[in-house]
Amino acid sequence: MPARNHSQWLAKPKLEGGEWIDSRVYSDQNVFDDEMERIFKKVWIPVCHESELPKPYDFRTTSIAGEPIIIARGPDNEVRAFLNVCPHRGMLLERRPSGSFLEGQPSGNPKRITCMFHAWQFDMKGSCVYVAREKEGYQDRLCKEDVGLRRLRCEVKFGGFVWVSLDDNPKISLEDWAGEPFDCLRKSIDAEPLEVFHYHKAIIDTNYKLWHDTNSEFYHDFMHYHNRVTGFNDAYFARKNFAFKHGHVVVGTFEVNYENYEGFESRGALSFPHLPPNQWYMVDLFPGMNFNLRGSALRCDVVTPLGPDKVMIEFRGLGLKRDTPEERETRINHHNSIWGPFGRNLHEDLIGVAGQGTTMRPHTEPRQILHGRHENQTIHDEIGMRHYYDEWGRWMDRLPNDPDQPWHERNPGESAEAAE
Amino acid sequence: MHKNGHDAASVVRDTIYRATMALDDQKWEDWLDLCDENFHYKITAFSPEINKDMIYLQGQRKEVETLVRLLPKHNTDHSPLRRHTSVYTVDVADDMSTASAVSSFVIYQNMLDGVNSHLDSGESRLFLIGKYHDTFKLEDGKAKFVKREVRLDNRRLDKGSHWPL
Ligand code: FES
Ligand SMILES: [Fe+2]
Numbered sequence: 001m002p003a004r005n006h007s008q009w010l011a012k013p014k015l016e017g018g019e020w021i022d023s024r025v026y027s028d029q030n031v032f033d034d035e036m037e038r039i040f041k042k043v044w045i046p047v048c049h050e051s052e053l054p055k056p057y058d059f060r061t062t063s064i065a066g067e068p069i070i071i072a073r074g075p076d077n078e079v080r081a082f083l084n085v086c087p088h089r090g091m092l093l094e095r096r097p098s099g100s101f102l103e104g105q106p107s108g109n110p111k112r113i114t115c116m117f118h119a120w121q122f123d124m125k126g127s128c129v130y131v132a133r134e135k136e137g138y139q140d141r142l143c144k145e146d147v148g149l150r151r152l153r154c155e156v157k158f159g160g161f162v163w164v165s166l167d168d169n170p171k172i173s174l175e176d177w178a179g180e181p182f183d184c185l186r187k188s189i190d191a192e193p194l195e196v197f198h199y200h201k202a203i204i205d206t207n208y209k210l211w212h213d214t215n216s217e218f219y220h221d222f223m224h225y226h227n228r229v230t231g232f233n234d235a236y237f238a239r240k241n242f243a244f245k246h247g248h249v250v251v252g253t254f255e256v257n258y259e260n261y262e263g264f265e266s267r268g269a270l271s272f273p274h275l276p277p278n279q280w281y282m283v284d285l286f287p288g289m290n291f292n293l294r295g296s297a298l299r300c301d302v303v304t305p306l307g308p309d310k311v312m313i314e315f316r317g318l319g320l321k322r323d324t325p326e327e328r329e330t331r332i333n334h335h336n337s338i339w340g341p342f343g344r345n346l347h348e349d350l351i352g353v354a355g356q357g358t359t360m361r362p363h364t365e366p367r368q369i370l371h372g373r374h375e376n377q378t379i380h381d382e383i384g385m386r387h388y389y390d391e392w393g394r395w396m397d398r399l400p401n402d403p404d405q406p407w408h409e410r411n412p413g414e415s416a417e418a419a420e
Numbered sequence: 421m422h423k424n425g426h427d428a429a430s431v432v433r434d435t436i437y438r439a440t441m442a443l444d445d446q447k448w449e450d451w452l453d454l455c456d457e458n459f460h461y462k463i464t465a466f467s468p469e470i471n472k473d474m475i476y477l478q479g480q481r482k483e484v485e486t487l488v489r490l491l492p493k494h495n496t497d498h499s500p501l502r503r504h505t506s507v508y509t510v511d512v513a514d515d516m517s518t519a520s521a522v523s524s525f526v527i528y529q530n531m532l533d534g535v536n537s538h539l540d541s542g543e544s545r546l547f548l549i550g551k552y553h554d555t556f557k558l559e560d561g562k563a564k565f566v567k568r569e570v571r572l573d574n575r576r577l578d579k580g581s582h583w584p585l
Contacts, residue, residue, distance in 0.1 A: 052470045060469075097469045199470045202578045205535050225493040263486040316470075332475050341580035342463055342477040348495045350579045351533075358536050 010367070018386050019372030021400040025389075026207035026369075027360045031396070031403055032308040039287050039395050040065040044153075044174050046161035046289055046302060047071060049316060050079060051195040057102040057111060057124065061094050063304065064166055069152065070094050071162055072101065072113065074124035081154035081164045082126045086115040087147040093122075113149075126151045158182050159189030159291075159298065159318070172246070181248040181283050185293055191273035194298065197332055198317030200341050202350060206357025208288050208303040208311040209392075214349055215282070215290040215301065216249055216384030219373060223352060226344045229260045239379040247286030247391025249384040253279040256294065261344075267295035267334050270327060272320070284384060286391055297335035308362050315339070315346075368401075428563070429510040432519045432556055435563040440505045440525075443584060448488035451584070455481060456557050456564040463585060465550075465572040476572070484584065496582045499532040501547060503585075508551075516558055518566075523552040525570075527585060548585065549573050 001008075013020050025031060047062040048071060059072040061084055068084035070093060084093050093115050101113055101124070108114025112121040112129065121130035126149035131137075134144060153165040155174050163174055170177075182189075204211070214220060218239075221227040231254075240252040256278045258264045268277030272293060283291040288303035297317055304312040317339065319331040338345040371389070375381040389400040393407040394414070408414070435454055442451035452459075462478040479487065504526045512519045529547040534540020555567040570585045 049470075098471055196470045197472060198474055198476075199467045199472070200465075200476070200575050200577050202580070203576065204578065223495050225490070262490065263483050329475070333478065336475065336477050340476050341577035342582070342585075343580075344494060344582070347497070347580045347582050351495060351497055354535060354579065 015372040020368045020370045024366045036065040041166045044163045044165045049196045050160040060098045081152040083150040091117040181244045187274040188272040193321040194318045195321040201314045203312045206353045208305040210353045210356045212288040216284045219380045243387040249284045251282040253281050270296035297331045425512045428512045432510045432563045433507045440503045456566045460567050463570045499529045502528045519556045521554045
């Protein structure tokens with residue numbers, strides 16, 4: 001068809017309902033606000049890795065759906081999560097990204113989480129252990145036993161990641177949430193302790209789902225010279241996408257020919273435990289987490305949506321904790337060659353989603369985004385996105401191709417929230 | 421300082437500034453001409469988030485050559501990078517055969533693409549800051565880079581880059 005006029009441009013595509021979505025899903029502020037309430041405050045998010053707080057009293061800070069969070073390792077070695085909010089007058093308890101509560105702070109004692117403002121102190125279980133001039137100010141009306149921190153659901157699982165849910169009573173256990181998609185990796189990432197060696201973040205003017213889409217579709221291989229020369233062969237095109245309940249997708253493995261990119265080497269010698277050489281698995285978890293194991297290095301992306309057109313993506317790279325310095329350096333090189341901030345692929349992926357973000361700013365004209373490729377669920381089939389938006393519709397009670405319409409009316413008999 | 425030591429230090433300084441100009445102009449070969457056969461290039465950063473020294477990219481001269489030669493095959497942000505380098509210290513070895521230098525750099529992105537080139541092109545944005553830790557071989561009145569460590573202060577790298585810094 002030649003270039004289209006306005007009404008042709010806006011006409012519904014000749015595809016089935018689930019094969020395209022409305023761009024307002026990516027650009028509308030109300031949709032975004034609902035996503036924070038209905039999805040991000042309900043699901044399990046891997047906020048960091050246990051190796052980032054290896055010793056008792058180590059901490060990390062993070063946030064989910066705008067709520068600041070502290071992760072702390074207790075003297076009992078348990079990793080716990082709390083809101084990073086002082087129960088007194090709402091000061092942020094810990095301002096640094098990481099550190100140790102073993103050191104005393106100007107306002108407080110060692111081994112305590114101290115609020116710098118009025119010196120209330122908390123232990124590693126979140127109990128309040130000190131209120132300055134408690135009796136003088138509160139007499140018997142309020143005591144430290146009444147003002148503990150807000151504890152959050154927290155589990156260390158699937159390769160040592162620290163998973164947190166803001167929902168006190170998650171409808172789905174973490175095991176039921178992600179156990180099945182992780183089956184393909186579990187033996188490899190749970191055989192022995194892992195360790196983070198890479199961290200960087202990007203803040204991109206785009207919708208978080210566009211990043212997840214990119215991680216869920218391989219049709220964009222065409223923009224990666226690296227993937228074209230190391231991948232395109234029969235085994236690659238036979239690679240399957242597997243849809244799991246709760247909106248997750250796994251991309252099945254095949255053997256990558258890294259040597260076909262000049263200067264790159266096989267990763268066989270440093271494969272993760274139980275993983276045949278140069279295999280490549282990818283786990284995409286709803287609503288925006290990605291675990292990507294390319295033989296010798298594991299990558300994990302976590303999105304923190306900041307607005308309909310803004311997302312922070314945190315990138316981690318992991319190896320085995322017992323790596324020798326030489327092994328570690330090789331893993332790091334493998335990781336960086338494609339995935340590092342100066343690697344061959346990541347830059348291209350980020351340019352791609354930033355460009356989508358530019359055309360889908362809030363208040364731009366709604367249009368259709370096509371997810372309609374069917375190729376027997378193999379690598380260039382867009383089943384990953386179709387599966388995701390089906391789940392998204394349930395959680396949001398919005399139709400992905402008409403987001404002002406409730407999902408449940410078109411899907412009578414099915415429960416609107418997949419979680420139930 | 422010995423007169424020759426003084427000369428050697430200014431040769432080192434000159435070489436660092438020439439490298440800055442070659443990199444700004446994306447004249448990768450000119451840049452590599454300033455580097456020894458055994459040149460090693462490395463971009464590093466310390467992450468307080470994970471409490472680790474990190475390597476973001478590294479390679480021997482041959483790998484860097486391949487990297488820049490394959491650049492046209494890759495999709496890259498078009499906004500040129502402009503470096504402001506200040507050489508802080510130059511230390512010439514007693515035998516005058518090697519030298520090391522520490523420079524501070526600020527890299528600006530001179531927007532061409534931006535998020536929306538209609539709005540952003542022509543503007544300059546702070547891209548990266550850090551220090552160059554360079555090691556040189558001194559020979560025939562010339563200084564050749566043997567090692568360059570680009571030590572970044574940034575861990576937020578947004579779109580990142582395909583180009584050497
Ligand atoms: S706000 Fe924390 S002690 Fe007052
Ligand atoms: Fe990609």
